[in-house]
Amino acid sequence: MCQLLGMNCNVPTDICFSFTGFCARGGQTDDHQDGWGIAFFEGAGCRLYIDEKSSVTSPVAELVKQYPIHSKHVIAHIRKATQGQIALENCHPFRRELWGRYWVFAHNGDLKDFDGPIEGLYKSVGNTDSERAFCIILETLRAAFPEGMPTTEQLYKALQAITAQIAAHGVFNYLLSDGVHLFAHCSTSLHFIVRQAPFAEAHLVDEDVTVNFQGLTTLQDRVAVIATLPLTDNEVWKAIAPNQLILFQDGQPSLL
Amino acid sequence: MCQLLGMNCNVPTDICFSFTGFCARGGQTDDHQDGWGIAFFEGAGCRLYIDEKSSVTSPVAELVKQYPIHSKHVIAHIRKATQGQIALENCHPFRRELWGRYWVFAHNGDLKDFDGPIEGLYKSVGNTDSERAFCIILETLRAAFPEGMPTTEQLYKALQAITAQIAAHGVFNYLLSDGVHLFAHCSTSLHFIVRQAPFAEAHLVDEDVTVNFQGLTTLQDRVAVIATLPLTDNEVWKAIAPNQLILFQDGQPSLL
Numbered sequence: 001m002c003q004l005l006g007m008n009c010n011v012p013t014d015i016c017f018s019f020t021g022f023c024a025r026g027g028q029t030d031d032h033q034d035g036w037g038i039a040f041f042e043g044a045g046c047r048l049y050i051d052e053k054s055s056v057t058s059p060v061a062e063l064v065k066q067y068p069i070h071s072k073h074v075i076a077h078i079r080k081a082t083q084g085q086i087a088l089e090n091c092h093p094f095r096r097e098l099w100g101r102y103w104v105f106a107h108n109g110d111l112k113d114f115d116g117p118i119e120g121l122y123k124s125v126g127n128t129d130s131e132r133a134f135c136i137i138l139e140t141l142r143a144a145f146p147e148g149m150p151t152t153e154q155l156y157k158a159l160q161a162i163t164a165q166i167a168a169h170g171v172f173n174y175l176l177s178d179g180v181h182l183f184a185h186c187s188t189s190l191h192f193i194v195r196q197a198p199f200a201e202a203h204l205v206d207e208d209v210t211v212n213f214q215g216l217t218t219l220q221d222r223v224a225v226i227a228t229l230p231l232t233d234n235e236v237w238k239a240i241a242p243n244q245l246i247l248f249q250d251g252q253p254s255l256l
Numbered sequence: 257m258c259q260l261l262g263m264n265c266n267v268p269t270d271i272c273f274s275f276t277g278f279c280a281r282g283g284q285t286d287d288h289q290d291g292w293g294i295a296f297f298e299g300a301g302c303r304l305y306i307d308e309k310s311s312v313t314s315p316v317a318e319l320v321k322q323y324p325i326h327s328k329h330v331i332a333h334i335r336k337a338t339q340g341q342i343a344l345e346n347c348h349p350f351r352r353e354l355w356g357r358y359w360v361f362a363h364n365g366d367l368k369d370f371d372g373p374i375e376g377l378y379k380s381v382g383n384t385d386s387e388r389a390f391c392i393i394l395e396t397l398r399a400a401f402p403e404g405m406p407t408t409e410q411l412y413k414a415l416q417a418i419t420a421q422i423a424a425h426g427v428f429n430y431l432l433s434d435g436v437h438l439f440a441h442c443s444t445s446l447h448f449i450v451r452q453a454p455f456a457e458a459h460l461v462d463e464d465v466t467v468n469f470q471g472l473t474t475l476q477d478r479v480a481v482i483a484t485l486p487l488t489d490n491e492v493w494k495a496i497a498p499n500q501l502i503l504f505q506d507g508q509p510s511l512l
Contacts, residue, residue: 042308042343042344043343043344043345044343044344044345044381044382045306045308045343045344045345045346045347045381045382046344046345047305047306047307047344048304049303049305050301050303051303052298052301059319059322059323060319060323063315063316063319066315067315067316087298087299087300087301088298088299088300088301088302088303089299089300089301089302090301091301095351096352096353097352097378097379097381099379100379100380100381101381102381121377122353123353123355123356124356125300125301125353125356125357125358126300126301
């Protein structure tokens with residue numbers, strides 16, 4: 001299995017604090033050491049860092065911890081290989097283009113009886129169930145809305161339908177973003193917290209690091225952090241219910 | 257305009273030396289400071305680092321200079337914006353998937369009367385002539401070979417034809433790779449060198465750095481480096497002729 005980390009905010013925010021704790025799970029406090037990756041949207045643009053090394057030994061992960069990249073939509077992943085060998089092409093997040101936007105996807109889970117060629121335009125480069133699921137999602141959305149980006153409500157409904165079909169194959173926790181929406185689907189384990197004023201201190205589970213968000217934020221800021229398991233031990237994280245698809249926009253969760 | 261750097265080898269090689277000289281042109285020895293990027297293939301996988309900062313100030317460029325990533329196919333770019341604002345989505349190289357492989361593209365030049373919507377599956381995320389040209393190339397290849405990857409000769413011919421059409425709009429120096437082939441098209445300025453045994457010393461134009469490749473290589477190694485302008489001052493670089501499309505494989509140039 002793997003672990004997921006996502007962030008969605010109403011102002012570009014850096015993820016250094018959360019990523020530091022998350023990163024430790026890639027070989028230090030947990031054994032998800034078969035690669036890692038992180039994607040940051042900046043407007044329409046998207047930075048994507050992946051590495052087949054563990055996140056605790058990767059020089060690129062060290063850079064991401066030190067270099068505050070500000071973004072409203074972030075998706076990160078640490079991998080413990082179930083399907084597909086340890087290789088760069090099998091590191092999440094995966095990225096493709098649809099309707100003139102980049103889409104980024106990371107998965108935690110294991111999908112059974114879920115292989116074979118994909119009929120359509122998006123083909124897998126690696127050989128994970130995860131990338132295949134992503135290609136099928138994009139294929140389905142493209143076919144459903146050939147004219148381009150639908151309304152958020154239409155998008156949510158279409159995504160919910162294809163997600164249910166894929167989730168019938170096994171565990172399908174995922175994060176998906178196009179830099180405008182961030183979707184989080186829970187199959188077995190996914191938690192989130194929304195931080196907003198009054199901001200307080202947070203302390204990581206995986207490293208003895210504390211941050212006081214009050215000094216780093218304004219009254220208007222709202223930041224949602226989503227993770228397979230809570231990253232802090234002094235805040236209340238909400239578990240997403242199984243089979244729930246949550247849309248995050250401006251740090252605000254909704255079910256539509 | 258911009259500058260291009262490519263590398264193609266028969267064994268995975270790091271590009272730290274060439275990149276150090278190239279990087280200096282992004283704000284130190286030259287003024288291509290409107291962003292930069294580099295893509296490394298590792299098997300089917302592909303690392304892509306882009307930044308809208310100049311290559312001389314980017315912490316990510318610093319990492320790439322220090323961290324020897326070994327690859328047989330590398331494409332890098334430093335940008336001086338002509339079309340499209342300074343933004344992450346306009347940084348080269350661009351990457352898309354075709355036939356289950358990643359394709360990476362970087363362009364130096366300026367294409368006139370070359371905008372409007374693209375009929376087809378690949379849409380631009382940013383607003384450069386370069387990304388549009390890349391989308392059209394992939395669209396054309398996909399349409400020409402709907403069954404999947406053609407032979408290298410068929411691919412070369414199809415690419416040559418669409419390149420000539422696009423080049424009619426202006427300056428179209430580019431590098432394109434799918435991790436198996438590396439194509440270099442010269443419109444006005446593109447040079448290359450093939451390093452093989454007996455290896456010797458090389459000294460950068462842009463930084464006072466010398467490397468002796470003899471200590472770093474084996475007798476079998478062959479490395480082609482392609483650049484807008486020569487990167488070293490004590491070696492003989494070959495200019496690619498205008499309108500020539502060269503295919504590099506295993507460090508060996510050919511015209512097919």
